């Protein structure tokens with residue numbers, strides 16, 4: 001059995017931390033008493049009230065760079081217990097016949113390839129400690145498939161498959177690997193949609209509203225905690241009642 005005394009303060013790395021859900025997750029984990037490193041591609045965009053103990057650059061499409069960035073952040077924190085990956089892009093919302101192959105490949109490389117790179121680099125640090133939490137933000141689009149969002153939906157379905165596979169593979173290691181599948185959340189990502197598309201997305205949610213970044217951060221807080229110790233390879237719902245499974 002791999003158990004660790006977790007009375008001591010814990011450390012987390014948040015990837016895709018300068019905006020939207022990632023920024024909210026940083027705030028929440030700091031409020032929970034964790035020491036947090038914030039990593040993002042957009043290093044010029046840190047929120048003014050950024051509470052992270054460490055900030056750094058990462059491009060999740062560069063696997064070697066991901067390992068170096070996560071390793072550097074962990075070294076700066078004196079170790080890491082939790083890695084949350086919020087990096088992702090929506091890409092163009094266009095009919096599939098008008099979507100270039102290169103666009104599809106770019107979105108898959110970032111959303112799915114990035115999730116794999118973050119998972120792999122995180123496991124290398126967490127497995128020797130015998131404790132850890134890896135959390136990815138997938139999407140309801142990966143379960144249901146949103147029209148005109150083939151690449152995005154496929155990338156998020158891939159993230160769901162990734163956490164199911166890796167969660168099972170390392171189930172006995174003390175490291176859990178899970179995802180959250182949100183419906184539309186009020187962030188810059190959905191503000192990039194047309195008003196018509198936003199109306200469609202909202203109408204699909206039985207609660208009749210978009211989610212908030214703080215609701216996602218609250219769920220991350222639970223999954224990241226030692227209390228969430230018997231769940232791995234799972235996709236947590238955050239859809240205001242939209243998801244059927």
Ligand SMILES: NC(=O)c1ccc[n+]([C@@H]2O[C@H](COP(=O)([O-])OP(=O)(O)OC[C@H]3O[C@@H](n4cnc5c(N)ncnc54)[C@H](O)[C@@H]3O)[C@@H](O)[C@H]2O)c1
Nearest residue numbers: 016019020021041042059060087088137139184185187189
């Ligand atoms: N907003 C929604 O409605 C919604 C719904 C379901 C899932 N999601 C997913 O949640 C995650 C967070 O989305 P958000 O709404 O907070 O978006 P956001 O655009 O506010 O934040 C995404 C962050 O990822 C960073 N990023 C982009 N490319 C990167 C790269 N190559 N390397 C490192 N970082 C990179 C961006 O700089 C940004 O800070 C994404 O994976 C998104 O697909 C969002």
